[in-house]
Structure formats: C-alpha cells, structure tokens
Amino acid sequence: MSLRPGIAFLADCPALLAMEIIASKWSMVTLFALTDGPLRHGELVELSGGISRKVLTQTLRRLQANGLVERHAYAEAPPRVEYSLTDLGRTLEEPIRMLTAWARENGEAVVTFREAAQAARTIEADQATLVKTPHVDENPSRF
C-alpha cells in the first residue's frame, strides 16, 4: 500500500457504496435527464434512449432510497407523478453533466476503436487458424 498519496482512499467504504449506486448506465442517464428539472415517468422513458418502464421504476426507486431523487405524486385526473433531484442529488449535477458531455463527444471514438479492434482480432484469429504462428507478445488470447 501507500503508493501515490490520495489514491488509497478508494478502499474507503462509503465512497465505494455511493459509486455502486450511481455508476450504472441507467442511473447516469436518469440523473442526467433530471438535471434540467422535474420530469414525469413517461417523459423519462422517452428521453432515456430505450429504458423499459419497469427498469426505470427500479432505477428511480433506488435513487430515491438513497436520497438522490424525490417523487411527487399529484392526485389529479390522469395520475401525474414527477421526479426531481433532491438537494443531495443536485450536488451530482456537475459531475454527471461532465460525464455525459464526455460520452457525447467521445462515444463515436470509442465505438470506432472497438470495431477496429474487433476486426483486428478477427484477422488475427484467421491467421492463427491458417498458420500457428509462434506469437509471443501481448494479447494473450490463447491460440
């Protein structure tokens, strides 16, 4: 231990537990969608790029149970339910916004890289089946 200072904190529990809650695709998306103001269940489904209603409900309940999101149900004619960030949730706005901005800016690059790597691995595998090359170096994908 005691490598570079300021890293070892990773083992500290509450931070890791908090990470466990927010560090999921749907938590991120949901929290981000709420950074611009309260939204209804149906609106969140539309905005979130494919989340199912069940999973959205689960996600919201989890965020609610951890004090990041509030649920307001209005006793109206067509039942209306709005979700919004709590004060604690609002402290997440900036980090989430930055991460989302990163995903928007670099998502394409990631996908491009992944596909190139995939293609490279495929070719490599083809060569391996043709000639069993000695193949010493990295990428220990067995022969």
Place this chain on the structure above:
Amino acid sequence: MSLRPGIAFLADCPALLAMEIIASKWSMVTLFALTDGPLRHGELVELSGGISRKVLTQTLRRLQANGLVERHAYAEAPPRVEYSLTDLGRTLEEPIRMLTAWARENGEAVVTFREAAQAARTIEADQATLVKTPHVDENPSRF
C-alpha cells in the same frame, strides 16, 4: 418528445454505448486509479478496495478493447505488466475525478440517508403487520 432542448440526445447510440462501458463501479475505480499514472496489476488490486483479480483483469480487458487503457508487458525476470490510460482515456480524467470527488464527499450522506430510510420502512412495515391483518388475501385475482 421535443421537451426541453438538449436532452433528447440521450437516445443517441454511441453516447449510450460509451456510458455502458464506463458506468460501472469497477470501471470507474480502475480508471480513476490510473489517472495518476501507470499501475501494475497487483497495485490496482490493492488500491481498488476489494476487486478480485479475475474481475480486475476482465475490467482492464474491456477498457482496453474500447481504447481507454493500454497494456504494456515487460519481458522481465518477474513478469511486469503496466496499465495506463490512452489518449482517449485521458480525456476521461476530469469527469472521473469529479465523480470520484463527489463520491468521497457525499458517500457518507448517501449511506446515512439510506439507513434512515431503511429504518423508517421497517417501522412502517411493523405497523402494517400490527394494524392490517388481512394482508394475506391481496393476491391478484388470477382468473
């Protein structure tokens, strides 16, 4: 659709795919650990607060396959392998740092809230069992 402008992008695919890769507890922890410089496998295990060696390897391979992390194996006496961020991975430094800082600052608050809510629900449930006996027959009318 067409609610507040600038939200609907969430449905856009590459961003969502990128989110899927980095938005996991161990990806976050691993990437954060690497923001301060290259680290070896064993160092990452120690720093990451409980990740198993198998899962660390899986996580690193996934990040590597998506162009965020590089693996350098040195052919030395005791095999040495170092992992570092790629240029693309380095663009994640700031977002990850912010999120990690948030987790460190607010992890305690989240855990506190969760435990309070848990206690409240327990009391509520106790009252329900005391007052509401006919909980049994609330099964869905199956026919």
Place this chain on the structure above:
DNA sequence: CCCGAAGGTTACCTAGAGGTACCTGACGGC
C-alpha cells in the same frame, strides 16, 4: 359500458457481473 392514458406491479426468463478456488509458466533464490 368499454376504451385509452398514466403509472404502476407482478411473473418469468436470460445474460452477465462478480466471487472463490485452483492451475499455468517463467523466473530467482535456496
């Protein structure tokens, strides 16, 4: 009286995350 909308819940299923335990393989020290 049935329909549709809104916001759920429930049952059922699969895929993947993640853990433990044990094996490999090259080296160095004894």
Place this chain on the structure above:
DNA sequence: GCCGTCAGGTACCTCTAGGTAACCTTCGGG
C-alpha cells in the same frame, strides 16, 4: 530439485440487472 512471486487463465457458482408480457387502477370521453 522445491518454493515463492507475478500475472494471469479456467471452472463453477450465485445474484442481480434488465427485458418482455400481462394485469391493475382511476379517470374522462364517446
């Protein structure tokens, strides 16, 4: 030889995230 280190790989297991599909409830409208 035998043991220990480092970075894995593999087998096997469990648990949950997440998806589909169906049903419920309350309302107003036709």
